[in-house]
Amino acid sequence: xxxxxxxxxxxxxxxxxxxxxxxxxxxxxxxxxxxxxxxxxxxxxxxxxxxxxxxxxxxxxxxxxxxxxxxxxxxxxxxxxxxxxxxxxxxxxxxxxxxxxxxxxxxxxxxxxxxxxxxxxxxxxxxxxxxxxxxxxxxxxxxxxxxxxxxxxxxxxxxxxxxxxxxxxxxxxxxxxxxxxxxxxxxxxxxxxxxxxxxxxxxxxxxxxxxxxxxxxxxxxxxxxxxxxxxxxxxx
Ligand code: ATP
Numbered sequence: 001x002x003x004x005x006x007x008x009x010x011x012x013x014x015x016x017x018x019x020x021x022x023x024x025x026x027x028x029x030x031x032x033x034x035x036x037x038x039x040x041x042x043x044x045x046x047x048x049x050x051x052x053x054x055x056x057x058x059x060x061x062x063x064x065x066x067x068x069x070x071x072x073x074x075x076x077x078x079x080x081x082x083x084x085x086x087x088x089x090x091x092x093x094x095x096x097x098x099x100x101x102x103x104x105x106x107x108x109x110x111x112x113x114x115x116x117x118x119x120x121x122x123x124x125x126x127x128x129x130x131x132x133x134x135x136x137x138x139x140x141x142x143x144x145x146x147x148x149x150x151x152x153x154x155x156x157x158x159x160x161x162x163x164x165x166x167x168x169x170x171x172x173x174x175x176x177x178x179x180x181x182x183x184x185x186x187x188x189x190x191x192x193x194x195x196x197x198x199x200x201x202x203x204x205x206x207x208x209x210x211x212x213x214x215x216x217x218x219x220x221x222x223x224x225x226x227x228x229x230x231x232x233x234x235x236x
Contacts, residue, residue: 091135102152
């Protein structure tokens with residue numbers, strides 16, 4: 001059984017159909033990339049999985065349970081964390097306070113300090129800036145904070161929306177290294193990216209979305225060699 005199974009999903013904004021019947025799955029331990037151009041429907045797909053949008057048709061199964069109609073906060077407590085596009089950190093709160101908020105759905109509060117320490121180990125820059133207000137962090141640091149906050153909920157799967165957006169090439173590499181290390185430490189990853197090259201370089205498999213439909217899918221290593229993918233998404 002797949003950890004996450006999206007089946008025949010159709011999502012509308014009013015009369016406009018943004019997602020036109022997509023199906024895909026994510027197995028435990030995988031890094032899956034969802035790639036596609038602006039407006040292809042990547043964010044809409046993530047928001048439907050995490051319960052922020054409801055589909056008109058189709059279903060989302062997570063660890064064997066139908067979560068299609070379950071509200072977003074409950075889905076978080078089931079072990080699915082979302083790192084939203086544009087980070088969305090709480091600008092007026094400190095790094096520490098933002099991280100603590102990430103754990104609000106958890107019942108095992110006694111391990112919080114230990115987990116905070118492990119987040120600070122993974123992101124030394126956040127440790128150095130514990131008491132700084134999040135709004136004054138750089139874009140890369142805010143991305144790290146958004147990831148750290150998501151990890152504080154101890155997710156079994158983490159969904160990331162455009163983590164490389166607006167970052168310099170060096171920081172993009174750093175963020176992708178962190179995603180790989182999150183995966184190696186046992187968290188399953190669903191990654192939405194416009195930076196197809198980087199996403200495919202760390203993913204196991206990928207799905208290519210075009211105007212609300214999956215047009216191609218396969219092993220990331222094979223998609224990197226695929227001529228039409230190269231032309232359309234890898235700038236080659
Ligand atoms: P991007 O990389 O630019 O975020 P995306 O692949 O994530 O693109 P979506 O944001 O999911 O794409 O958008 C899919 C389609 O749905 C687009 O045509 C977009 O204009 C439309 N759309 C998104 N949000 C809304 C909204 N709130 N109301 C109406 N249409 C919307």
